[in-house]
Amino acid sequence: MAQFRYVGRDAKGKPRKGKMISSSKREAIVDLRGKGIAVSEIHEIQETLLNKEITIGNPVKLQDFVIYLRQFSTLLLAGVTVVEATKILASQTQSKALKKALFQVEEDLRSGKPLSEAAQKHKKIFPPMFIHLVQAGEISGNLEEVLDRLAVYFEKQHYSIQKIKSALTYPIVILFVAMGAVAFLLTNVVPTFATMFEGFGAELPKITQFVLGVSAWMQTFWWSLFLLPIALVSSYILLNKKSYSKYYLDYVILKLPIFGKLLQKATIARIMRTLSSLFKSSVPILQALIIVEKVSGNEVIAKVLRESRASLERGQPLSDPMRNHWIFPPIVTQMVAIGEKSGSLDLMLAKVADFYDKEVESATDALKSLIEPLMIVLLAAIVGVIVLAIMVPMFEVFNHVQ
Structure with missing residues (x-):
């Protein structure tokens, strides 16, 4: 995964610029076009000590993780494959850390690895609870139900923490x-x-x-x-x-x-x-x-x-x-x-x-x-x-x- 800085215009002709994470420059341009942005300039950002993101504690907010689980479960119930669902969620999530991890998970999924194994590489993003339950869901064939259960679990945990x-x-x-x-x-x-x-x-x-x-x-x-x-x-x-x-x-x-x-x-x-x-x-x-x-x-x-x-x-x-x-x-x-x-x-x-x-x-x-x-x-x-x-x-x- 790489980070890109882009400049372009939206459908109304207004100038747009920003950063995004994608597997390649071509993929980034396609994703931006899908959002209605015509790219005029795009280049990869080389990671240095100055622009490297420093995170303290959990890099993904519990609220963002709950939204991810809810959307993932809904997409699977709608008949979308795990690979395509991961790609869609990677482009939509607001969490930069989760976005980066999901792009890498997508690559591993396309190479034939199961979701639990791909997620295990990102232990700071996906907690042990998620990895083991997804593994159990893959074995039993009810991954959609497991993801919905995980969403309920983390929602209640988030509510208790907020209280x-x-x-x-x-x-x-x-x-x-x-x-x-x-x-x-x-x-x-x-x-x-x-x-x-x-x-x-x-x-x-x-x-x-x-x-x-x-x-x-x-x-x-x-x-x-x-x-x-x-x-x-x-x-x-x-x-x-x-x-x-x-x-x-x-x-x-x-x-x-x-x-x-x-x-x-x-x-x-x-x-x-x-x-x-x-x-x-x-x-x-x-x-x-x-x-x-x-x-x-x-x-x-x-x-x-x-x-x-x-x-x-x-x-x-x-x-x-x-x-x-x-x-x-x-x-x-x-x-x-x-x-x-x-x-x-x-x-x-x-x-x-x-x-x-x-x-x-x-x-x-x-x-x-x-x-x-x-x-x-x-x-x-x-x-x-x-x-x-x-x-x-x-x-x-x-x-x-x-």
Whole structure:
């Protein structure tokens, strides 16, 4: 795949220019003509360090991936071949990373490779869940159904992530605004009163001494306010890379008041839905547990899943290790045990996932309504302490003069 820069005119004669990814210059011109653009100039862009795209985290947005899955499933149901569907979606998707990967997948498909094998070369674009379910769909011959199931799965995952983000974004924004307001008061307002207090010639109240001390420190070490968030984020990234430290970090996060419970419910919903989707697609249970370990995103839960896999290998129930760990509430282990005994494990897991999705939704709504008054009270208390520290010595001077 190569990137091209083009110049041309559309059907109305308006000038058009831009960039696009295509397998060749000829293919790029054909694709542009299909969009109604008459090309007057086109040339390949040589990738350098300056124009190379740098991506942090997942290069494809979950929303773009869901749209791709929905469209892919629809095209296959309409009788379009996998190769042609991939070509159409590669030209239509808005995600540059996904577009580039799909063009390369199309080349592999035309050379005779199955979709699962072609997608496996792009692990940053296609998650393990996608690769294994597509492989199962290819074997069973129901790839359209599998893609539709994947779209539903990622849609629900996207919705849950958005709910949690919206619940966490508000308090974080308010916290930064509060910190900015307090920093302004301590560095600009309080120092003007500090010079006035020096002429009082009397010992200042403890609260005033404390606020003046914090103000003096802020004026000298104001830069630490910027370094502290950077240091915290860097420490989190470094600790998250090591498996032994990630376990304790995840443990601490899950034990956080309010937020820990919310993240626990969201993670349980995700892994239960993942397991259910894998079982429905006839992925072997041991292989399914390995996949879920990788997508869990939490080392505490991943450890329990490893123990559950070992329990199955010994011929024991899947639910035993879950029952003995605090991370899984009784309702989860009971539903899993019932599913194992009745042979309807995929259905039971889906019901657990639905239950916890609703729990996450109600918890985030409750959190939003609770956070606002708490943050207002906190900000009022901090500002109140600063105002009190300034007013108390002034009242004392006023009383002394009278």
